Amino acid sequence: MKIMIDPGHRNNILDYGACGNGQKESYLALQISQKLKKELEKHHIICYMTRETEKQTISILERTTKTLNLKCDLFVSIHINSAANNNASGIEVLYKGEKELAESVSQAMSTSTGATNRGAKQRTDLGILNGFEKAILIECGFISNAKECKKLTETSYQENLIKAVANTIVKKYKIVIDNIDLELKDAVNKLIVKDVKINAVSWNTLEKMNLRYTEALVEKVGRAVFNTGNYADTIEKLNNIEVISNKILWTEKRFTKEAVRSLIIKVANKV
Numbered sequence: 668m669k670i671m672i673d674p675g676h677r678n679n680i681l682d683y684g685a686c687g688n689g690q691k692e693s694y695l696a697l698q699i700s701q702k703l704k705k706e707l708e709k710h711h712i713i714c715y716m717t718r719e720t721e722k723q724t725i726s727i728l729e730r731t732t733k734t735l736n737l738k739c740d741l742f743v744s745i746h747i748n749s750a751a752n753n754n755a756s757g758i759e760v761l762y763k764g765e766k767e768l769a770e771s772v773s774q775a776m777s778t779s780t781g782a783t784n785r786g787a788k789q790r791t792d793l794g795i796l797n798g799f800e801k802a803i804l805i806e807c808g809f810i811s812n813a814k815e816c817k818k819l820t821e822t823s824y825q826e827n828l829i830k831a832v833a834n835t836i837v838k839k840y841k842i843v844i845d846n847i848d849l850e851l852k853d854a855v856n857k858l859i860v861k862d863v864k865i866n867a868v869s870w871n872t873l874e875k876m877n878l879r880y881t882e883a884l885v886e887k888v889g890r891a892v893f894n895t896g897n898y899a900d901t902i903e904k905l906n907n908i909e910v911i912s913n914k915i916l917w918t919e920k921r922f923t924k925e926a927v928r929s930l931i932i933k934v935a936n937k938v
Contacts, residue, residue, distance in 0.1 A: 671739040673717040673795070674700040675723045675746035675804075685749035686903050688816040692747040694721055699807060700745045703829040710837050712828060715739065715915035731798035741836070742802035744822040747819060757783030759805040764795040769803050772835045780824060782808060782815070783808045802872075805832065817925060848872055851928055854935035860922050862938050863891040870931060873924045881922040885930075892938055910934055 676684035676693040684692030710756045715737055715913070718728040725733075725750055734742050748759070758776045762769035769787035777784035785806075796802045804935040807828055818824045838850045844927045851870040859867060864887050882898055889901030899918075906914045916926060 668741070669713050669715070669737060669739045669755065670705075670741045670743060670835065670836070671717060671730075671734040671737065672700045672704050673730055673734075673744040674804065675744055675795075677718055677721065678726055679724055682724070685747060685810050687749060687810040688813050690747075690816055690902055692749070692810055695747050696745045696811070697721060698831060699819075699825050700729075701826055703743070703745065703832055706829050706833040710833065713835075716722060718806055727794045730795065734799065739799065740840075742799045743832070743836075744802070744804040746804060746806050748806040748809045751807060751811075753811050753813070756809050757785040758808060758814045759785035759806045760787050761790045761793065761796065761806070762787055762855040763793075763799075763802060765801055766801050768801075768835070768839055768891055771839060772803060772805065772832055775831040775835045776805075776807075776828055779827045780818075788858065803893075805835075848928070850932060854932040857935040857938070858891075858931065859887070861891055863887050872928075873928060875922050876927060878922045878924065878927070881927055882920065884927070885917075888934055892934065899914075905930070905934070 674693065674697040675697065676682050682693070684696070686692065686857060697720070700716060705718060707714050717733060718725050722811070748755075758773055758780070760769040760773040764832075766787060766789065773784055773787050776782070790804075793804065796804060801929050808819050810816050810819070850870065855865070855867050855871040858865065865884060869877065869880070885901050886896050889898070889904070890896045893901060895901060895902045895904070902911070902917045903912065905911050910930060911917055913926075
């Protein structure tokens with residue numbers, strides 16, 4: 668996967684974006700973008716940046732052209748918000764067509780930092796979003812809010828922001844690194860914490876899954892989550908809470924690794 672990370676502004680020599688509380692949007696956006704690039708690269712994602720320094724200027728058209736020429740799969744633009752009301756605060760993610768990703772990123776960043784989740788907002792009037800099929804613009808917080816602006820300058824806060832973004836992208840696109848399925852691994856660990864008595868190594872990769880033990884897996888989920896060790900009862904309850912979409916497949920025990928993966932992840936998100 669290839670991602671273009673766009674530190675907002677510096678469209679021309681005078682463009683620093685919003686300014687407030689002694690900070691410039693373009694500089695904070697660059698800091699956060701550089702950290703996001705490093706974090707995504709840990710997941711073996713190829714990352715580019717529209718600009719690398721504050722001295723560099725690049726127009727919106729040049730950003731679009733660069734991204735399209737490199738055939739990037741996703742465009743992520745990093746910005747800092749501002750408002751006349753100095754009490755305005757929080758995180759929001761703008762999108763043209765990527766609503767689901769925008770909502771997930773906004774929620775993850777809010778959860779990670781404790782900032783207000785202002786949600787995902789569709790914008791069809793922004794040139795920076797209009798050039799791509801898959802693009803989001805992240806407003807990381809308000810430079811006009813003194814308290815939030817101070818947080819945005821802190822390394823630990825920036826790290827919380829970018830890890831939330833990176834983890835959401837990894838899960839959204841089901842990126843697997845070194846044969847580790849991060850979403851599946853996280854789900855298995857959640858089930859173990861919830862006292863589902865399974866061996867993590869046996870279930871956290873498709874490669875190591877042994878479908879002969881799927882019935883036992885379901886029964887263990889039933890005991891821990893529904894207080895029943897009966898396979899049929901557990902399948903019925905999982906169907907009722909929309910964890911499984913094809914009840915007949917499970918009733919007839921026609922297991923597939925992808926179906927088991929989906930069940931594990933969905934159960935983990937429900938409990």
